[in-house]
Amino acid sequence: MSAPALQKTYQVQHRDFGTAGEASADIKRMLRQLGVQSDILRRVSVAAYEAELNLVIHSLGGQLSLEVDTHHIQLSTSDTGPGIADLEAAMRAGFSTADDEARGMGFGAGMGLPNMKRNADAFDIQSTLGQGTQIAMTFNLS
């Protein structure tokens, strides 16, 4: 498909469970309008949602960005926050430090990061303790 260039950045607030997920829903609606095929649409939406929710739950706030060109969809996050002490552990299915508030709301399966990695065609995570975390994901079109 030949999608027009598109760039959009969403601010994501710490612990704002009321609006959590709205950026991802918006991303999904936009990509669907662009005609992105359903399998890719699902993978991008799931990854965006998990990334957005991690910003809400684990960071002190940050941004989620979407970029679309002819061949790729890029999702990236950048946050300020505690960072991740042990990235290898954090990437493991089932690993979670979600607190009781987050668990009570249905988070904390420890599946967000591994699921992002699985759904993206390329996945990169960088984190600095006490500063923040950045994630870059690429999805190939066609």
Place this chain on the structure above:
Amino acid sequence: MTIRDLADILGAKVLVGADRMDQPVISACCSDLMSDVLAFVTEKTVLLTGLTNMHVIRTAEILDLKCIIFARGKMPGEDVLQGAEELHLVVMMAPHTMFTCAGMLYEGGLRGAAMDWKLSSHGADA
């Protein structure tokens, strides 16, 4: 099977989408952790859950799910019902625990959604 069959089996109360009950049902999954649903489910399945907040509706939107069944007679808030209506979902409330709901549906012939995840001896691998 249709969504209506599930309601009949469970004796569930339909809260949203009473006019959309004739859609076919392929499979079901149940969890209170939405990231598990987002990770393990790839088909348009029915979601059975005890969680009643907006996170459930947003998960349904991300995965294009059509039907949510709230177990344990839990009544979701107005915001959840309205969100479900906007997405044209069917939402119902069943007066049993999740285990019993799942058992009743299984006995009625419904099966679990395929689990699409590589498993190794260490558990689920990314």
